[in-house]
Amino acid sequence: MKFKDLLFVSASLVIFGACSSDDLEIDVPETDTEQPEEKEQKSGNKPPNAFNLSALVNGAADTELNPLLTWTATTDQDGDDITYKLLLDTNESPETTIAENLTTTEFSITEGLNRNKVYYWKVIAMDANGGETESTETFSFSTKGFALSESALTTNAEFSKRRNHSITEFDGKLWLIGGQDDNSSYKDVWSSIDGKTWELIAENPFAFFGKNNHTAIVFKDKFWIIGGGFSDIWSSTNGIDWVKNDLSGPFGSREGHSTVVYDGKLWVIGGTKVNEQMNDVWYSEDGITWTEAASSTQFSPRTDHTTVVFDGKMYLMGGTSVQDFSPSFYNDIYTSTDGINWTEVATESVFEIRANHTSLVYDNKMWVIGGWQAVTNQETMEQDVVSFADVWYSENGTQWNKLNGNDSYTGRLGHASVLFENKILISGGLNIDQDDNLRTHYNDVWVIE
Incomplete structure (x- = not known):
């Protein structure tokens, strides 16, 4: 039988x-193929004013793998144009640049995040004369697991x-x-x-x-x-x-x-x-x-x-x-x-x-x-x-x-x-x-x- x-x-x-590696593999937008040269801050130049991160809120849990990150706009005391650089990885003090030369105060992560991971992010505002100001805080969020x-x-x-x-x-x-x-x-x-x-x-x-x-x-x-x-x-x-x-x-x-x-x-x-x-x-x-x-x-x-x-x-x-x-x-x-x-x-x-x-x-x-x-x-x-x-x-x-x-x-x-x-x-x-x-x-x- x-x-x-x-x-x-x-x-x-x-x-x-949800990939056990802590390595972050995020595709950086290909708008700029050449890295801009770091500029020494011009004598007498004042850096951008302080600004804050907005969303995802600090400590957000069970987030999707393609979150939208936003922050408040800042101004420059010298009237210089401002661009933003976004850093994000699994270190409490993030070091990985995933976007730069941003002129808006938001960025959507389309791929590269892993499930069940805690990520940290901050933003640096930069003026055209080498002045830099980091966001007042570094935020964190955790991605959702499988369900x-x-x-x-x-x-x-x-x-x-x-x-x-x-x-x-x-x-x-x-x-x-x-x-x-x-x-x-x-x-x-x-x-x-x-x-x-x-x-x-x-x-x-x-x-x-x-x-x-x-x-x-x-x-x-x-x-x-x-x-x-x-x-x-x-x-x-x-x-x-x-x-x-x-x-x-x-x-x-x-x-x-x-x-x-x-x-x-x-x-x-x-x-x-x-x-x-x-x-x-x-x-x-x-x-x-x-x-x-x-x-x-x-x-x-x-x-x-x-x-x-x-x-x-x-x-x-x-x-x-x-x-x-x-x-x-x-x-x-x-x-x-x-x-x-x-x-x-x-x-x-x-x-x-x-x-x-x-x-x-x-x-x-x-x-x-x-x-x-x-x-x-x-x-x-x-x-x-x-x-x-x-x-x-x-x-x-x-x-x-x-x-x-x-x-x-x-x-x-x-x-x-x-x-x-x-x-x-x-x-x-x-x-x-x-x-x-x-x-x-x-x-x-x-x-x-």
């Missing part, structure tokens, strides 16, 4: 019985409620493919330009093959769909018209595997082959011809794990396997630079054991979102099921931090997540409520930013 069948057929029997939206971007998208689908950015749009609920396996393709409104692009572009628990990825300017209970591989140049590769994947029928682009190659890692969990690794330089890098690796055979590319390595995380109809869940993390040799990460803090979660890389961090576990209760000898509503992130794979959630967002497995327009979008999935004996599928979309 396939593991997916175990999960959802035997449910009634078993289940229901899960208080409400869904949409609670009822145009596509039907489902799990084990994929959402991928390709050609500037979002593309949702396939999935399943408890009654149907879907083959449809949907597209969106904003994650909120979705349009049906194709009802059945994959012949008789349903697409669920597959992988979807962009590689060499094509959109690729791999497996999903079959060994078929499809590609598209526009997301609408799909071509089945003449050569099926030599790794055979595969679902619950992971796929990444690394070292200029496409990689397929682990997953379920018919009813057996695998720990093999395959790669291809063109998506057509595949080579087995390893038939068995250091991590145990598993399915419904995730793999991301981070800090020059492949990171494999979590997953599950089944032996004698009993599932085991993992929260171990392995890294590799060649797909052959995998090293386990010695984690100091980490998410709970889980499978059918999602992972991605955002803001120089790895993220793990949701998933589920079924653990045998040693008192009742029944399985306690948890559908996770949590979100975790890490800058190094060793230490993991939990993002604050909210009561509006419910736990889920088999959902999809994607990075789009500098935000994380989470969509769909299945919630298993063991206490109320309920299974709820979703077609909502949530945002982390």
Whole structure:
């Protein structure tokens, strides 16, 4: 019996019985390509009069990453023209000039600030004869951290409620493919330009093959769909018209595997082959011809794990396997630079054991979102099921931090997540409520930013 069948057929029997660097990288306006020469103050010249900073107010918290900074205008006792220089960085006495020769008393920072950081800023008024006056104070503000939206971007998208689908950015749009609920396996393709409104692009572009628990990825300017209970591989140049590769994947029928682009190659890692969990690794330089890098690796055979590319390595995380109809869940993390040799990460803090979660890389961090576990209760000898509503992130794979959630967002497995327009979008999935004996599928979309 396939593991997916175990999960959802035997449910009634078993289940229901923000960049750590302090370096500031701000683009300075390119209006002046040459630095003005510093002028020695002219004898008898009087500097500009005192002036104050206005906004952001001193100590402002949870600010956006593109704030508008303002200050009061000053005058010069000699009647000289005045320009302003803005200094801002993470030092209590800021030294980094991000704008100068300003003739107005405001400046918008368009990029370069990091999340969860305290910044300090001051302004220097300068006259044409070398006179300078600093703002009476140096102000500080702290930027906002990441947060899960208080409400869904949409609670009822145009596509039907489902799990084990994929959402991928390709050609500037979002593309949702396939999935399943408890009654149907879907083959449809949907597209969106904003994650909120979705349009049906194709009802059945994959012949008789349903697409669920597959992988979807962009590689060499094509959109690729791999497996999903079959060994078929499809590609598209526009997301609408799909071509089945003449050569099926030599790794055979595969679902619950992971796929990444690394070292200029496409990689397929682990997953379920018919009813057996695998720990093999395959790669291809063109998506057509595949080579087995390893038939068995250091991590145990598993399915419904995730793999991301981070800090020059492949990171494999979590997953599950089944032996004698009993599932085991993992929260171990392995890294590799060649797909052959995998090293386990010695984690100091980490998410709970889980499978059918999602992972991605955002803001120089790895993220793990949701998933589920079924653990045998040693008192009742029944399985306690948890559908996770949590979100975790890490800058190094060793230490993991939990993002604050909210009561509006419910736990889920088999959902999809994607990075789009500098935000994380989470969509769909299945919630298993063991206490109320309920299974709820979703077609909502949530945002982390």
